[in-house]
Amino acid sequence: MPETLVQTRPAETQLTxxxxxxxxxxxxxxxxxxxxxxxxxxxxxxxxxxxxxxVSHGLIERFGPERVRDTPISEAAIAGACLGAALAGMxxxxxxxxxxxxxxxxxxxxxQAAKVRFMFGGKATVPFVLRMPGGAGTGAAAQHSESLExxxxxxxxxxxxxxSNPYDAKGLxxxxxxxxxxxxxxxxxxxYKVKGPVPEEMYRVPLGRxxxxxxxxxxxVVATGLMVQRALEAAETLSREDGIELAIVDPRTLNPLDxxxxxxxxxxxxxxxxxxxxxxxxxxxxxIVARVAASEAFDYLDAPIRRLAGRDVPIPYNRELERxxxxxxxxxxxxxxxxxQGRV
Amino acid sequence: xxxxxxxxxAALQAALLQTLGAETARExxxxxxxxxxxxxxxxxxxxxxxxxxxxxxxxxQEATAVGASFALRRGxxxxxxxxxxxxxxxxxxxxxxxxxxxxxxxxTGFCRGRGGSMHIADVERNxxxxxGIVGGGLPIAVGVGLSIQLRxxxxxxxxxxxxxxxxxxxxxxSLNMASIWRLPVVYLCENNQxxxxxxxxxxMNVEHISQRACAYGIPGVTVDGNDLxxxxxxxxxxxxxxxxxxxxxxxxxxxxxxxGHSKSDRQAYRTRDEVREWQQRDxxxxxxxxxxxxxxxxxxxxAALHDRACAAVEASVAFAEASPEPAVETLMEGVYA
Numbered sequence: 095m096p097e098t099l100v101q102t103r104p105a106e107t108q109l110t111x112x113x114x115x116x117x118x119x120x121x122x123x124x125x126x127x128x129x130x131x132x133x134x135x136x137x138x139x140x141x142x143x144x145x146x147x148x149v150s151h152g153l154i155e156r157f158g159p160e161r162v163r164d165t166p167i168s169e170a171a172i173a174g175a176c177l178g179a180a181l182a183g184m185x186x187x188x189x190x191x192x193x194x195x196x197x198x199x200x201x202x203x204x205x206q207a208a209k210v211r212f213m214f215g216g217k218a219t220v221p222f223v224l225r226m227p228g229g230a231g232t233g234a235a236a237q238h239s240e241s242l243e244x245x246x247x248x249x250x251x252x253x254x255x256x257x258s259n260p261y262d263a264k265g266l267x268x269x270x271x272x273x274x275x276x277x278x279x280x281x282x283x284x285x286y287k288v289k290g291p292v293p294e295e296m297y298r299v300p301l302g303r304x305x306x307x308x309x310x311x312x313x314x315v316v317a318t319g320l321m322v323q324r325a326l327e328a329a330e331t332l333s334r335e336d337g338i339e340l341a342i343v344d345p346r347t348l349n350p351l352d353x354x355x356x357x358x359x360x361x362x363x364x365x366x367x368x369x370x371x372x373x374x375x376x377x378x379x380x381x382i383v384a385r386v387a388a389s390e391a392f393d394y395l396d397a398p399i400r401r402l403a404g405r406d407v408p409i410p411y412n413r414e415l416e417r418x419x420x421x422x423x424x425x426x427x428x429x430x431x432x433x434x435q436g437r438v
Numbered sequence: 439x440x441x442x443x444x445x446x447x448a449a450l451q452a453a454l455l456q457t458l459g460a461e462t463a464r465e466x467x468x469x470x471x472x473x474x475x476x477x478x479x480x481x482x483x484x485x486x487x488x489x490x491x492x493x494x495x496x497x498x499q500e501a502t503a504v505g506a507s508f509a510l511r512r513g514x515x516x517x518x519x520x521x522x523x524x525x526x527x528x529x530x531x532x533x534x535x536x537x538x539x540x541x542x543x544x545x546t547g548f549c550r551g552r553g554g555s556m557h558i559a560d561v562e563r564n565x566x567x568x569x570g571i572v573g574g575g576l577p578i579a580v581g582v583g584l585s586i587q588l589r590x591x592x593x594x595x596x597x598x599x600x601x602x603x604x605x606x607x608x609x610x611x612s613l614n615m616a617s618i619w620r621l622p623v624v625y626l627c628e629n630n631q632x633x634x635x636x637x638x639x640x641x642m643n644v645e646h647i648s649q650r651a652c653a654y655g656i657p658g659v660t661v662d663g664n665d666l667x668x669x670x671x672x673x674x675x676x677x678x679x680x681x682x683x684x685x686x687x688x689x690x691x692x693x694x695x696x697x698g699h700s701k702s703d704r705q706a707y708r709t710r711d712e713v714r715e716w717q718q719r720d721x722x723x724x725x726x727x728x729x730x731x732x733x734x735x736x737x738x739x740x741a742a743l744h745d746r747a748c749a750a751v752e753a754s755v756a757f758a759e760a761s762p763e764p765a766v767e768t769l770m771e772g773v774y775a
Binding site: 134136160161163165166168170171173174175176177178179180181182183184186201202205206210211212213214215216217218219220221250251253273274275350 | 516518547548549550551552553557559561562566567569570571574576577578579580581582583584585586588589595607608611612614615618771772773774775
């Protein structure tokens with residue numbers, strides 16, 4: 095196995111224990127706080143309420159209100175508090191209740207946190223994590239369903255992490271907390287209840303390492319967040335019904351991007367489909383496509399590269415309209431089938 | 439809660455000078471001269487094309503920078519300041535060479551030439567940097583205060599910002615949060631009466647910015663920012679209060695910038711008479727006279743301090759000009775840890 099093909103699943107002996115994505119995140123937070131007194135949680139309703147989605151449920155009882163700190167509704171100050179505390183020796187983990195609300199923190203993240211180290215000649219470290227749930231599919235409409243991860247990818251100095259399963263959620267969060275840079279940690283609301291194997295020990299999934307989550311010779315799918323789960327589902331159907339085998343690569347860290355496994359996979363399959371939930375125009379898929387097009391994999395391409403992304407529309411409230419706004423399993427199947435069968 | 443125009447009387451002035459001692463008082467005077475001469479030199483070098491970009495001069499505001507900085511334990515306490523921050527940096531670190539080198543974009547500058555005039559920081563001495571975004575340091579101060587509180591030290595953080603910043607949303611979020619958690623933050627508003635061209639009176643409907651403190655349940659005090667001892671006293675009291683666990687204080691220092699906002703300012707929004715009037719209230723000779731009257735200094739010693747400041751600035755120019763430019767190959771350094 096090439097070095098970049100990092101294992102995404104635990105060894106067989108550890109497969110017995112299953113946690114949800116949310117429980118995996120909570121376990122990472124608890125273990126990090128247990129291991130390092132500099133780690134603390136800060137955000138709206140993270141205490142007794144347990145966070146809007148329940149990620150920090152029970153942690154205030156274990157660690158107290160100083161280290162599981164409820165804030166007023168002040169997203170700029172939450173981000174600033176993380177930055178300031180990080181500059182002054184702590185390792186905060188902030189929570190933005192919905193990714194949409196991070197727009198109110200942008201100045202502190204983009205103009206401050208991302209740049210202070212560089213502006214000060216490399217003499218400051220900014221070790222904090224800002225967690226936030228993104229994504230549609232809950233009927234929460236246009237201001238509670240955004241997928242804004244690519245906004246942060248565009249800012250040098252920030253790292254952007256997006257776990258797609260419980261195992262990665264825990265391992266990436268522990269790595270993010272131990273990283274000396276500001277990390278935007280993008281969770282997905284629809285993944286919180288997804289179960290998967292999660293070892294109890296404090297293992298780390300390194301930042302900046304893509305994972306090949308499924309091997310296949312017919313077509314490479316690069317997917318992020320929830321779309322990894324949907325691509326896996328699509329892959330099972332295609333394998334069963336068409337004998338088409340998808341290779342699926344999950345970048346896991348959007349910035350810095352480890353593109354080698356993507357390029358290697360496309361060189362093998364000759365076909366690429368990129369799937370993400372965020373809107374297509376100016377989206378992350380463009381970056382993936384550009385890297386592949388500029389790589390040695392270009393010579394191996396047998397078909398045009400395809401992107402399947404959120405439509406260029408605010409997320410609607412109506413169930414059917416909402417569904418139509420973001421990629422669904424059947425669309426991934428249709429796109430992949432057409433691409434693999436040379437109909438594109 | 440607001441006490442407009444807190445002004446030390448003769449007895450308090452004498453007591454403050456006694457607390458400071460002759461040596462520190464003279465150092466404060468010399469630092470004011472250093473800031474003044476440094477900025478005049480920077481302006482001259484800019485006109486000659488030897489410094490590029492832009493800069494925001496604080497000539498006329500030196501008493502606030504020096505009085506406030508010397509009220510804290512520089513290097514132990516924390517500082518966050520703003521784009522018009524040369525005086526704060528020089529007061530905090532006293533390192534004229536590295537400041538001038540940063541202006542010239544040199545590798546030996548505080549930020550290795552990456553920050554320039556607007557972003558000078560001295561992380562080793564807990565100066566967490568000047569900020570190019572109006573109000574940008576205010577939310578950061580909450581985090582620094584929180585770190586101090588969680589670590590249980592007796593440090594404080596002073597965040598200096600302008601009158602314009604008090605109209606930003608970040609001001610509200612920051613003061614509220616620091617207040618509810620009783621964080622050891624000293625909020626120092628340098629009211630130099632204009633946000634670029636916008637006069638304070640047109641930008642807010644309260645007489646004193648310090649009145650805004652009552653919205654957060656914290657003390658607010660207004661002082662004459664051209665009176666070094668008044669600033670020193672107010673910031674000292676705010677710092678003591680912070681150290682005692684009683685939370686933040688909003689100190690407003692009223693001062694005036696003699697120069698334009700930045701290098702592109704034609705100053706169409708104010709009259710020459712107004713500027714001249716404020717130049718009559720020059721904080722530097724004023725403090726020198728206070729020291730002379732108190733018998734802590736004579737005219738010859740005052741002149742010697744001035745000359746020493748001139749020499750330090752001249753030396754800093756030589757240091758900066760002799761310093762290497764950052765190597766282009768190092769461009770990507772420091773983006774990530």
